[in-house]
Amino acid sequence: xxxxxxxxDIEVKLNTSAWGRRLSARSGPSRNSIVVNSEKAKHCxxxxxxxxxPSDPLSTDCGGDCxxxxxxxxxEMGNSESLAKVPKEFALGLRxx
Numbered sequence: 001x002x003x004x005x006x007x008x009d010i011e012v013k014l015n016t017s018a019w020g021r022r023l024s025a026r027s028g029p030s031r032n033s034i035v036v037n038s039e040k041a042k043h044c045x046x047x048x049x050x051x052x053x054p055s056d057p058l059s060t061d062c063g064g065d066c067x068x069x070x071x072x073x074x075x076e077m078g079n080s081e082s083l084a085k086v087p088k089e090f091a092l093g094l095r096x097x
Contacts (some may be wrong), residue, residue, distance in 0.1 A: 004040045039052050041061070044059075044064070044068070044069055045064050046066070047067040047069050049066045049068060049069075049073065058089070058095065071085060072086060072095075
């Protein structure tokens with residue numbers, strides 16, 4: 001028996017998954033693997049804009065969201081590159097008021 005917080009307790013926690021199953025270093029898929037959808041998003045998850053549309057400069061894919069949405073969010077958060085670019089896009093009429 002070990003005291004709570006001892007080295008043995010820590011080792012057990014590191015070698016056990018959240019469901020109490022022993023973790024394995026074996027490679028390959030298991031029954032409990034999470035499957036990630038690798039299909040690229042076709043529309044912005046925020047506004048629904050088509051992504052990577054050559055005729056729309058704000059449609060650049062930023063990880064599943066368009067630059068039109070991400071640029072404003074980043075500028076509001078103080079990102080220096082976005083703060084420099086977004087006002088220019090407004091001035092050029094690329095962004096609606």
